[in-house]
Amino acid sequence: MGAAEDGAVRQLAGDTLTWLTDPGRWDVTSVAGIPFRTLQHLGVSVSAILLACVLAVPLALHLAHRRRAEALASSVVNIGRAIPSFGLIVLFWLLATRTGWVGTQFWPLVLALTALALPPVFTNTYTAVREVDAATVEAARGMGYTEAQVLRRIELPLASPVILAGIRIAFVQVVATTAIGAIVTNGGGLGRYVVDGFARGVAGRPTVLAGALLLATLTLLADGAFGLVERLLLPDGVRDDARRADVANRVGAAG
Amino acid sequence: MTGVLAQARPLLEWDWVGRNGELLWELTRQHLYFTGMAVGIGLAISLALSVVALRWRATLTPILGFGSVLYTIPSLALFALLLPVLGIGDALAITALVTYTILILVRNIVAGIDGVPREVIEAADGMGYRPARRFLEIELPLAMPVVVAGLRIASVTVIGLVTVTALIGRGGLGALILRGFRTLPPFPTMIVVGTLLSVVLAITVDLLLLGVERALTPWARRKTAP
Amino acid sequence: MPETTAAPVAGTATPTDPMIALRGLTKAFDGQDRPAVDHLDLDVPRGEIVVLVGPSGCGKTTTLKMINRIIEPTSGEVFIDGQPTSARPAHELRRDLGYVIQQVGLFPHKTIAQNIATVPRLLGWDRDRIRARTAELLERVDLEPELASRYPSELSGGQRQRVGVARALAADPPVLLMDEPYGAVDPLVRGRLQDQLLELQRELGKTIVFVTHDIDEAIKLGDRIAILNVGGVLEQYAPPAEILREPANDFVRSFLGAERALKQLSLQAVGDAELVRGPVVAADESATAARSVAQAEGVDWVGVLDGERLRGWLWTDDLEDGRRVGDHATRDFRVMVDHATSLRGALDAIVTSRNQVAVVVDDDRYRGMLFIEDVARRLTLSGGGRANRRATPAVSEDRA
Incomplete structure (x- = not known):
């Protein structure tokens, strides 16, 4: 690396640090500030994942318990992967501008992200229930559990590590993809800095880099935080399964 | 308001598609080029990492952990982080895309090789195979279905992500989507066609790879053991 | 040692x-x-x-x-x-060194012929020699030539094990x-x-x-x-x-x-054991002659010989004077064992048929009789004189 280039990189690092340490950026009342953008980011992501869970988990539990729609469960995750998240976000925004049912800022992004999160949540939940040891389920039936009790007291707790692992993957993916929303809407949380920085060319590079660092940190923290939530939510007996499930299912879809 | 303006145009204007076949082909070709480069380079790196992980087991967890972090970092952030090093260009786009293939491919290659039955390895050793030939002739072919499954996931994932590189002036079909969005008023046909073609491309590549897997593993289809 | x-x-x-x-x-x-x-x-x-x-x-x-x-x-x-x-x-x-293991370890992605050819290929034999050797080995382990192009998953467990042996023998170690x-x-x-x-x-x-x-x-x-x-x-x-x-x-x-x-x-073949001729008479003998043979052997039945083949047996009570033995209806012996069968195998056959005597044959040729008492004598190793041969080839119900 030449001296000039080296100097440029050092300059960029310095500018980025200055950008990040500017107290104004950490002002909780500023709409362009980091705290606000972080909250906005999480607001979009959490809304999308909650919506996806409400829609997918009960359906998947029901279908898996009844051993229905096996082919759907295995193909839905592949189909989901094939849909480009960027295209989907733009499409949802486009549809929102045309129908006028919802605003063009918050909901199109949340709904697009929900659609992206549905396949991994659905498939993981479905697979989780199907993988519960058949002998355990049979034993429960043999002792007189009703079908609803089998699902609620046996299948759900035993499947929960894999279900939560699936939701975790989807959540991290949603947090990552939320940033892409910044291209299209005023939402997009921390993605805003990156997109705006890119738009300003070389002058915007410190902003791009700072935004990227914040974004990467937020995603990794979201992943770690979900890991803690998993541990709190899981029943004692299956907690060890969680790590295994996590490693095995890591790959959902990248954002 | 944009909403009012956008309503002026239908979602899909077929005559525009008809007039722009050449552009669509060019963008699709570019999209495939990025995908092929990213998956190809990713596969080479992943094979090397897998050989290391298989030879020195202790490195498997760190390697997967590294892949996992790369996989978790948002694509947008990754472009930005690599920008100072690589500058705007194909190299930036491809490098960023490669990072998403590592976790998927290493995991599947290792799982595939691990899935080769112990007795098959022992029989190969017992008949005098040397390690390198055993790897190429016995382990790799038997791992093929799992490796190809990983390639399919990686390819489909990358095809979706290529669209995001539109932000740094590349993007294949993503460039079309972005153009449709930035045109004033927005041009729905570009957005719809760009997205749909990307999906079609992903499904086509997925099926092609499935076909390759079938062709490479004739033994897996004939199962009529009494 | x-x-x-x-x-x-x-x-x-x-x-x-x-x-x-x-x-x-x-x-x-x-x-x-x-x-x-x-x-x-x-x-x-x-x-x-x-x-x-x-x-x-x-x-x-x-x-x-x-x-x-x-x-x-x-x-x-x-x-x-x-x-x-x-x-x-x-x-x-x-x-x-040919090597055969319990799980066989056939290569699932190679055909039976390719599996068998493994070591010759490693040794660099030419194609024709490998093809000839593969065919020879398939025959040697009693597998049909059509199996050559199949994959291991299409074979039964026993067949796979035989392929495993053929593969181990391929380079004639x-x-x-x-x-x-x-x-x-x-x-x-x-x-x-x-x-x-x-x-x-x-x-x-x-x-x-x-x-x-x-x-x-x-x-x-x-x-x-x-x-x-x-x-x-x-x-x-x-x-x-x-x-x-x-x-x-x-x-x-x-x-x-x-x-x-x-x-x-189980270490000794029936044919090598001391067999007795038993109460057998040729088909053209008279009923009287047959009775005296049975009497001499101390039993109440006789076997009927057609040349070298033992046709069957009948009770002495059923013998009709003036007719040749061969003109009577006979019953089949329940236990026929090949002379190469082990003594243990013969004993199993006698016991499981709830019988007391086995007819020992060499193809169709009658070789002699093995009585359960003879086997028992070997077991006790007492060697105490000639066994009592009151035994019949039939189970007790037959007499009723």
């Missing part, structure tokens, strides 16, 4: 030289306080089947795998044909190492595979080291049996008859089990 003390002499390969010699062979695995195999000396004579047998943890499989260096010994040496195995690269050594090869197939198939191995061995005369935990399999297959105790201690090494007759110690005795005498029966 002189075999275990003779030192190998390189270069002077007379037929009495051992094909394989283990000297002070020891394997200590990390994290185990006791060696799996401890200073084992053993000679495997040329052209014989030596069976390593013992309870789990006796190091029999470890010992076998040290011969082809799948497991490297901690100390000690293996000599094959007088040459130390450590003198050459393991992969070259292994191409000269002088030595065959077999690690519980029939442990995973059902008893019926196992019996057939054992018979086939013995037949192959009669034709090929390989030196075979065979590991099993099944003492009956060891007795059936072994020219010699090495009984190993936990920790790789050799308790006895001798031909099966000797081990059964004179177990070296309590361990061997308990390992052989309570049915030691019964097991001995």
